[in-house]
Amino acid sequence: MSDISHLVQFLFSGITVGSVYALIAVSLVIVYKVSQLICFAQGEFFVFGALTMTTLVSKGVPVPLAFFLSIIIAMVLGALIQQVLIRPMKNTSVGALIVMTIAISLALRGLALLIWGRESHVLPPFSRGEPIQILGAALQLQILWIVGITAVVLLLIWFFFEKTPAGIAMRACAENPYGASLMGINTQRTTLFAWAWGSGIGALAGMAVAPMLFTQYTSGIMPMVKGFIAMSIGGLGSIVGSVIAGLLLGLVESYTIGLISSKFSDTIVFALLMAVLVFRPNGLFSRS
């Protein structure tokens, strides 16, 4: 392979990984916007999405149906968690809330262990076919799926927040919950809705990369951490910021692994995060 083909290959893997980070970051941001809460259990939805779909497909359920069923299951799970476990914790400290979501993630991980065991599972690619050759680099078809799904999700989110009454209500809730409730917006329902969305998108991220990963019950931890990073670099509450940060993170990772060192790529990523937090606490893309 030539140098250029290497660079292109790194670009592909960077965009793939970056899309996943972006999706997870967006799922975190949606929940954060309405609940002012970062849910440490988001990585578990990633795992549940991937493994539910794998199981369904292996049982002979057609791929499209399995796809939607898995998303719906994750959404119901997320809404349920919000309703039963998060809602009663309204007036507690940030620390207690963080630990609550950690508790939920432990329980979900434990549940995943019971359902799917300790082994890894692979989902067949969404469509068969040879990788496309571009400038000497191989582009797997699943990457197109991943990028396509990410794009569609982001478009839907944009449309939802900008054009639909429910989305505008959700934005109002995020900006001023009290004012929103005065205006007759049902903040509880909106919050529930946001959790369902967030969980669904988290699951989607897992499903999209499931054909390229060996997913097991602990697989949610690293994607979740990277999603956090993207979210923090993008500014905690910004969807656009975290999408850009997610893609950027994927690219930085891919190129440092490829060109500099695979050993220290995570060191660099986390050092970058610390630098952003210390020097630009409102996110890399914030004004002023």
Added chain:
Amino acid sequence: MEKNGHILTISGVTKTFDGVRALDDVSFSIRSGDIKALIGPNGAGKTTLLNAVSGLNPPTNGSVLLEGRDVVGLRTDQIASLGMSRTFQLIRLFTINNATVLDNVLLGAHMHLKPTLFGTIFLRRKIKRQEREITQKAMDLLKLVGLEKDAHAFPGELSFGNQRLLELARALMTDPKMLLLDEPASGLNDTEVEEFTRLLMTIKQQGITILIVEHNMKLVMNIADDIVVLDFGRKLAEGPPSAICANPDVIQAYLGVQSTECGVPL
């Protein structure tokens, strides 16, 4: 040091928030040992001025001389250690980890103890002795404000008025030269205001200079040696109570209906 007998001299203090001038070139000074009142309509910049003086929110421009030393640019805790203490308009007591009323007052001694980690762990005897001494002093102060029975209660269990008194005791615990009080009498009933007036006079007799922001004009007229009136971030007038009462600008801008209170100055 106490040049002209002035303990605090504020000159040209300006504070802008996003281009809006909350304080506009405010200057005045306070004689050592005086009670100076800062009055004016809501939003005139009174709390902003206190925050600028105490360093919580430093001024954009101007100087604040405490005993001749410019404190603008110093950290809040450094300014406090120079002998400036305060109470808050919205009560801010320490309530976490079951901190008691007594604990709140004891914290006032922090700047004199400056506890170190080493001393805390390895010089237990010294710490214990210190603790006995300051506890005695804290109890005396609680007695002064009438809260000695509540020493081991939690601040949240006190009435609103008593929480304000607790804030005062905490501020006195620092041995301040200068005390900034932000609406200390709001929410007190008439009897409590009277007791509070006597308390302020006692504090004054100890030689502590007081800058007080207050809406209760009766209290202000009773205790203030001198008054500054703020309006829209500017100094509108300054002078002894009788002069302020007679000032037509002040009556128009602020006193208006309240001017009956001025009928009985001092």
Added chain:
Amino acid sequence: MNTLKRYWWLILLAAIAVYPVIGKPSPYRSGLLIFAGIYIILAVGLDLLMGYTGQISVGHAAFFAVGAYTSGILTAKYGFSPSAAMGVGVVFSATLAFLTGRPVLALKEYYLAMATLAFNEIVVTLIIGFEGLTGGASGLRDIPPFTIFGFSLLNHLHYYYFVWTVVVLVIASALAVVRSPFGRALIAIHSDEQAARSFGVNCAKYKTRAYMLAAVYASIAGSLFAHYMGFIAPDDFGILTSINLLVMLFLGGIGTIFGPALGALFLKLLPEITYQFQDYELLINGIILIVVLVFFPRGLFGIFTALRNKIVPRMGK
């Protein structure tokens, strides 16, 4: 009764001291108790930082790692005596906490959580990366046993007494800190940073001091861990360990010193009960924690004190 209330800790000490003699624990059980002791040291330090000073850390295991690897590397590769290596680890951890404390602790809530998490990962990835020194992902072997005054700790019993002696010292010093003017300043910072500043508390300095003390405890815990195990690997010090510490804090009752100690003891002894259904352990941990958070926000220690107050009626103050 009053004397009982005053000197109950003597009973606790006696119980710790005589347990191995009377209980004759198996090596497995002593091992659990030794791990529990090490985690108590970590949790108590984190409680100073989080429960008292109010600064969230999702990266406390970083200092656990620094202590363990300093001890491991210096004794296994450079022939240092274990106590000297532990001392170097303590100095190193305290310096690291001092240098990172100011910028990191200027952050709040989630930003602070993220920064501490990042710090933890940086330390772990550096350990994995510098294979030549640390043994990388496969771990560092052949760490000699601990020696004090020429006496080697050779069996579980020795380690049990040594670790629990350190536990007692750590708890005693932590209590000394929180029940002092120093601790009052920390609580003031936790309650209201601006107000604390108005009373002369140099918040950045005191936060950093609390962070340094927690780091020192964690470093000591790391050294003990390294010598007891004889083998350490990066997995023991990742953010999952840090998260486990948070769980211990809230499970036991944050901001009470004894609570987090109880939480650590409970979580580390739990395998004793749950080992028969291994695959359920994670789920059980999660559910226990959820139940505690929802129904007993003051944790196990809160339940304990409530029970004590019921049995022993409240003494007059």
